[in-house]
Amino acid sequence: MFRRRDFLMTMSALPWLPGLLQGAPLLSKSNRSLIVLWMDGGMSHIDTFDGKPEARPDIRGELVSRESSLEGVFLSEHLPRLAGIMDQCALVRSVTSPEGNHGRGSHYMLTGRRPSPVLEYPSIGSILTPEKLGDGNPIPSYVAIPDAHPYARQGFLPLTRGPFEVGGDPSKGDFRVRNMVASPQAQRALSLLQTVDALDGKPRSDSEAARDRFLSQARFMSLSPEARELFDLNRETPETRKRYGRKLLGQSALLARRLVEGGVRTVLVRFKGWDHHESIARALTYGFPPKLEALDQAVTALHEDLARRGLDERVTVVLASEFGRTPRINPRGGRDHWARASSVLLFGGGLRRGVVVGKTDANGEAPIERPVSPADLFCTVLGALGADLEQVLHTPDGRPVRTVNESAKPIREILQS
Amino acid sequence: MDRWQQREHLAFSAYFADARPNPEGGMMAGKLFLPGTGKAVQPALLQLNPAAPLAPDDELAWSILDGGHDQFGRNVANRFFGILVGKHLVDAPDDHRLSNPAIHGALLDALVREFGRTDGDLRKLIRTIVTSRVYALASQPGEGRALATDPAARYLARREARPLTPTQFKRAVESVVGDELPHEPPPESPLARQLYVLNSGLIQGGLAKPGNSVAAIAAIGDFVSEPADQLRELFRLVLSRDPRPSEAEAFLPTLQKQGATGLGDLAFALMAGREFGSLR
Numbered sequence: 001m002f003r004r005r006d007f008l009m010t011m012s013a014l015p016w017l018p019g020l021l022q023g024a025p026l027l028s029k030s031n032r033s034l035i036v037l038w039m040d041g042g043m044s045h046i047d048t049f050d051g052k053p054e055a056r057p058d059i060r061g062e063l064v065s066r067e068s069s070l071e072g073v074f075l076s077e078h079l080p081r082l083a084g085i086m087d088q089c090a091l092v093r094s095v096t097s098p099e100g101n102h103g104r105g106s107h108y109m110l111t112g113r114r115p116s117p118v119l120e121y122p123s124i125g126s127i128l129t130p131e132k133l134g135d136g137n138p139i140p141s142y143v144a145i146p147d148a149h150p151y152a153r154q155g156f157l158p159l160t161r162g163p164f165e166v167g168g169d170p171s172k173g174d175f176r177v178r179n180m181v182a183s184p185q186a187q188r189a190l191s192l193l194q195t196v197d198a199l200d201g202k203p204r205s206d207s208e209a210a211r212d213r214f215l216s217q218a219r220f221m222s223l224s225p226e227a228r229e230l231f232d233l234n235r236e237t238p239e240t241r242k243r244y245g246r247k248l249l250g251q252s253a254l255l256a257r258r259l260v261e262g263g264v265r266t267v268l269v270r271f272k273g274w275d276h277h278e279s280i281a282r283a284l285t286y287g288f289p290p291k292l293e294a295l296d297q298a299v300t301a302l303h304e305d306l307a308r309r310g311l312d313e314r315v316t317v318v319l320a321s322e323f324g325r326t327p328r329i330n331p332r333g334g335r336d337h338w339a340r341a342s343s344v345l346l347f348g349g350g351l352r353r354g355v356v357v358g359k360t361d362a363n364g365e366a367p368i369e370r371p372v373s374p375a376d377l378f379c380t381v382l383g384a385l386g387a388d389l390e391q392v393l394h395t396p397d398g399r400p401v402r403t404v405n406e407s408a409k410p411i412r413e414i415l416q417s
Numbered sequence: 418m419d420r421w422q423q424r425e426h427l428a429f430s431a432y433f434a435d436a437r438p439n440p441e442g443g444m445m446a447g448k449l450f451l452p453g454t455g456k457a458v459q460p461a462l463l464q465l466n467p468a469a470p471l472a473p474d475d476e477l478a479w480s481i482l483d484g485g486h487d488q489f490g491r492n493v494a495n496r497f498f499g500i501l502v503g504k505h506l507v508d509a510p511d512d513h514r515l516s517n518p519a520i521h522g523a524l525l526d527a528l529v530r531e532f533g534r535t536d537g538d539l540r541k542l543i544r545t546i547v548t549s550r551v552y553a554l555a556s557q558p559g560e561g562r563a564l565a566t567d568p569a570a571r572y573l574a575r576r577e578a579r580p581l582t583p584t585q586f587k588r589a590v591e592s593v594v595g596d597e598l599p600h601e602p603p604p605e606s607p608l609a610r611q612l613y614v615l616n617s618g619l620i621q622g623g624l625a626k627p628g629n630s631v632a633a634i635a636a637i638g639d640f641v642s643e644p645a646d647q648l649r650e651l652f653r654l655v656l657s658r659d660p661r662p663s664e665a666e667a668f669l670p671t672l673q674k675q676g677a678t679g680l681g682d683l684a685f686a687l688m689a690g691r692e693f694g695s696l697r
Contacts, residue, residue: 117508117509140608162606178617179609180612182615183615183616183618185621185682186685189686192686193686196686199661200690203691211580211611212691218615331454332455
């Protein structure tokens with residue numbers, strides 16, 4: 001039988017484990033981590049980061065915008081804390097895309113490529129995941145909270161580069177990563193399982209080899225208290241948990257911080273519910289907590305926490321969505337899909353502070369300065385992380401594909417030189 | 418499909434949409450709404466023939482089956498070809514616009530004709546595909562195969578053992594334990610799937626229920642004294658094949674020593690193994 005003690009003795013011989021046990025980062029400073037706060041559904045740019053206080057009522061909507069700490073940048077009055085730290089962030093207000101459908105828009109933003117019927121492109125998290133994990137690498141390189149968007153997966157890359165989904169709401173009192181505690185029956189049958197695999201011979205494909213590595217990881221995560229602690233928000237003080245906000249986005253952002261601190265390379269936080277075709281003002285400002293309030297609290301807490309822990313140069317944070325929403329309020333009081341203009345907030349490692357890129361017209365319909373494509377943005381984030389933009393990936397049948405779109409150009413204004 | 422306008426697409430989609438909750442309470446009167454006016458969209462068929470009248474729901478089915486057009490047939494032929502061969506002729510399978518042609522238009526046309534000729538008989542369509550030369554070609558690359566001499570076939574030599582989809586995996590487990598798992602499908606991400614297999618307790622729970630399929634095999638022991646028979650039945654149940662000699666040699670002592678418990682553990686180990694979790 002494979003006992004926990006035997007397992008830990010084996011694992012402790014590996015060079016990376018002491019770092020993990022001490023909570024030290026496994027990555028060098030040149031290998032920055034990325035947190036993507038994904039506002040799933042299409043976040044209204046006008047009601048968040050590109051307010052139009054001078055526009056007609058049917059454009060500016062019911063929510064009032066106020067000038068932030070960055071001159072000329074108007075944020076919703078429901079984002080007061082974010083408005084106060086804008087001078088420490090980079091804001092791109094001129095993201096423009098031809099993809100106004102949820103799936104296609106998300107694909108473009110998360111992979112830097114427009115969808116293709118012949119190729120499934122990898123997401124940014126999978127691109128940043130190393131090719132070789134090494135047998136038994138204990139923690140996943142790419143984690144999605146609570147789950148991964150369909151286009152935030154590995155695409156044509158091997159399964160080893162896909163996200164690990166924690167599969168639950170970190171704000172719930174009983175939150176724990178699903179199935180992370182070893183079952184007695186599984187421990188009893190592990191030696192039989194090893195025999196089954198041994199008799200099956202070598203893996204016949206990348207996916208089978210990946211499965212073997214994931215089995216090692218699963219065993220480690222099941223049996224190691226240290227690995228479980230990484231995902232345990234109860235290790236945080238009540239004050240810290242409260243500062244982030246006690247609901248889904250806040251606690252997910254806090255978990256993301258714990259994970260990057262523990263060596264995870266990419267964390268995707270998927271915050272659903274931004275597809276406001278109806279009653280958008282009410283949807284953004286009512287509820288428990290109101291959506292904008294949750295966003296305001298979580299993002300500013302993450303910003304402060306990273307700085308306090310000295311992680312602000314090691315972690316890059318991107319807040320994005322698949323597209324913006326229509327400038328004009330529709331008859332149901334909502335805003336529909338609008339890919340011609342949207343806003344993306346960035347801060348942290350590799351990025352300059354207090355920079356605003358681009359500008360939309362008076363109604364927020366389209367960029368009038370410095371239009372930026374999702375491919376440019378993708379390229380910029382990879383640049384901030386120190387990734388090789390010239391790198392060529394290969395599909396399973398050997399087709400070479402550049403990491404970034406050939407026409408994409410990084411936004412130099414926001415990248416540290 | 419490029420011939421229709423957005424308004425017509427919306428009207429057709431209204432047949433399939435669910436009513437939405439009204440923010441003010443209750444459900445909304447319509448299902449879909451015109452973006453410009455907010456008015457409810459009335460369900461309507463796409464105009465295949467300018468003279469065709471608007472039809473109620475039951476006429477939709479007749480319209481699909483009347484053979485006067487081939488969109489339904491194209492969709493079915495394309496989907497079944499994709500399911501059986503592993504690659505759709507039109508990909509993405511939902512995108513039948515003129516701007517997304519089939520990778521082999523003549524083949525798709527032939528399948529559509531066959532489907533129409535047999536009055537939409539799915540069994541005959543499937544038979545046509547699985548008895549074709551293309552379907553019989555080996556997809557496994559390697560030496561000693563005829564693929565290298567067949568330029569058309571070498572492009573099929575792309576077989577890759579892939580993990581079962583969540584739905585496939587759930588049904589495969591259910592077929593072994595002889596009971597339904599909870600509605601939620603197993604996770605798709607591979608690491609989460611491994612944790613699910615090892616620790617969710619669902620597989621072991623199913624194997625522990627009285628009367629499950631593995632217990633039925635254990636009951637053979639009441640009538641047949643040879644554990645080899647139980648092992649063979651277990652492999653057939655879980656992996657749809659007989660055990661290899663090396664497997665029989667490795668696992669028979671477990672069955673002889675631990676009886677029904679060993680059988681259950683081995684069933685679990687086989688289900689957690691590579692072979693059960695992969696499409697080969």
